[in-house]
Amino acid sequence: MASAWTSSQAAPLPTDGRYATDSFASVAPHQHLTSHFWDALELEPQDVWTNLRSDFRWQDQALNARVQEWIEYYQSSPENVAEITERARPWLAWITQQVEARGLPGEIALIPFVESSFDPKARSHFGAAGLWQIMPRTGDALGLKRNGSWDGRVDVVSSTRAALDYIEMQADEWYDGDLLLSLAAYNAGAGTVNNARRAAQSRGLAGEYWDLNLPGETMAYVPKLIAISRIISDPEQYGVALPDISGSAAFARITLDSPISLTEAANLAGVTTRELTELNPGVKSSTVDPRHARQLLVPASSADTLRAQLTAPLSGDTQLASNDSGMHIVEQGDTLSRIAMLHSVSTNDLARWNGIDDPQALRPGQRLTISGS
Known part of the structure; x- marks a missing residue:
């Protein structure tokens, strides 16, 4: 089992037992560009920790001996907790909003703490990637695109939605809504968890998460999550200093x-x-x-600012010159990307056609070909 503090190699790892549909929202663009702010639940102006604590639901399980072991482990290195939570700064408020909007326990927003130490570029030796440590074939099943230009497993927005979809779906399909069992399946795969449940039930147990005999990293998975949430619920008690992070998406x-x-x-x-x-x-x-x-x-x-720059119209004279001659006359404030958008060509092609090595060197009055011919 990898160290709980590893940021470049997350542990424990997910498996290819994850199946869900990607509910990533599609937004129709305007003529050139549309800016969209997530319609997430609007929070009062307070810090993310206050919001998160209000959604915790599993704090009563912190008395479990397995949880206490991990509380002591994390408490022994408070500087590492502080480092990882600082790394969460760009993502935690938005993830918390997504978890809250689904009515899920707040502890689930801390899964990236356990999986990747909140490093979106984390990759394991087995090929898992991103905050949620999704394997390649798992990502394919979740609808996360991968190619030479893009990896949806590493994109925080799309991977978060896919991971939460999976957790909810598995809980409903296999475990009558039991999220702790679904989290075990997130780590070890539903087949492994289902076999462990049957074995526990054959011994007269209920087959809940705490009854199961699972692989070592899965046995530690939920205890780690509850342990770090317990520390966050009362950091002073455990000698941990959390960074100030706004409750609004960054x-x-x-x-x-x-x-x-x-x-x-x-x-x-x-x-x-x-x-x-x-x-x-x-x-x-x-x-x-x-x-x-x-x-x-x-x-x-x-x-x-970005929206205004990209949607700012060119003057009528410039547009006329562009349309009539296949050329664009640069005006004050023009940028290569805005010109490319105006004429529906790529920025790279526009630079290549015009021999532009420095996009910042455009000057008013400069004539650019917009067709490459």
């Missing part, structure tokens, strides 16, 4: 209908390329291509 989603490079989008939004790269770990290239990924996550405070 990002907004922008839906694109034309390719845009992360660098161009960052410049338009007034943020760094690194910030956008970290918010979009599912993007495997320098450009977000709507054929593979329609959404770009941006800091919530920058979404309006």
Whole structure:
């Protein structure tokens, strides 16, 4: 079993026993771009820990000896708890909102703590990836696309929705709504859990999670989750300092209908390329291509700026010149990505056709071909 603190190799690992449909919302784009803020449950302006604690439901099980063992383990290294919860900063409020909107226990929002140490780029030696550590074939079954430009298992929004779908579906299909058993199946697969239940029932037990004889990492899976939630419920008691994290989602989603490079989008939004790269770990290239990924996550405070830049109309004279001659005349404030969107071409093609190595070097009056001919 891998260390509970590992960020580059998460433990325990999911299995290919996961089956669910991906309920990722589709949003029809406007002419060039639509900005969409998740219609998640609106929370009072408070920190994420207050919101999370109000949704905890399994705290009475913290007295279990197996849970106490993990409480002591985490308590022995409070700096590691603080580091992992700091890493959760961009994601935890949004994940908490998704869990709450489904009526699930708040503890489930902390599964990425156990799975990946809240590192969306975490990958195991067995091929599991992302906050929720989803295996390749499992991701395929969940409807998470994978190709050279995109990995939906690593995208936080799509993988979160798929993982929560799976947990709910397994609980309903196999376990009469018992979420602890569903979490065991998330780790070990439904076949392993069902066999363990039958064995427990043959011994006269009820077949609940705590009755089962499971693989070692699955035996520790739920205790770890409840242990860390117990510490978060009263960090002072356990000598842990949690970072201040807002209860509002840290990002907004922008839906694109034309390719845009992360660098161009960052410049338009007034943020760094690194910030956008970290918010979009599912993007495997320098450009977000709507054929593979329609959404770009941006800091919530920058979404309006990016939308305004990308939807700002060009002047009538410029549009006329473009339409009549197959050329575009650069105006003050133009960017390569906005010009590409206006003419429904890719930013990379536009740069190649015009021999542009530095997209920031555009100058007013410059004439760009928009067809490559």
